[in-house]
Amino acid sequence: MQTMFDIAVGRCExxxxxxxxxxxxxxxxxxxxxxxPWRTSGTSRLKLDIGLCSQRRPPAVGAETFLQREALLKNPTASLDLLGDGNYAPVRLKTLGTDTEPEVVGPASKTTWGDRPRSRWSKNG
Incomplete structure (x- = not known):
């Protein structure tokens, strides 16, 4: 099952x-x-078509940018400045959308404080 959602990628410059x-x-x-190798967030830049951006959360300068997962899965290209030095190279974006299905988590445990085992450090135990 594919779920429709947006993916946050960084701050809109x-x-x-x-x-x-x-x-x-x-x-x-x-x-x-x-x-x-790891680089500080904000060093690398990505230029892409505005049509890939979320329609629910459109891009705004200075704010977090969200991309449409469905659009990313179509494998569009963008330009990546990896080192932040102004040299852009083409890159495919599909990897940002793949393997991003949210994990369904079961209900939380209903254990109460009275049901928990006593600590070996407690005075009464």
């Missing part, structure tokens, strides 16, 4: 015509370039 430039979170960089 600028919006120009139909392009958005995003200062990427380090976790997003590691998905785009597996094995690349």
């Amino acid at each position: 600028s919006i120009d015509n139909k392009t958005v430039t995003i200062e990427l979170d380090s976790a997003v960089v590691s998905r785009l370039v597996p094995g690349h």
Whole structure:
């Protein structure tokens, strides 16, 4: 089952015509370039078509940018400035949307304080 949701990728740096430039979170960089050494969030930048951005949470300069997972799974391209030095290279975005299905978690335990085992450090135990 595929669920529709948006994926946060980093802070919007600028919006120009139909392009958005995003200062990427380090976790997003590691998905785009597996094995690349960790860098501080915001060092790497991604330029992409504004149509990939969330319609529920449109991009705004200075705010977190959300991308549509469904659009990412279609494997669009964007431009990645990995080192933050202005040298952009093409990159495929499908890896940002794959393996992102939310995990369904069962109900929380209903154990009460009275049902818990006593600590070996308690005075009464």
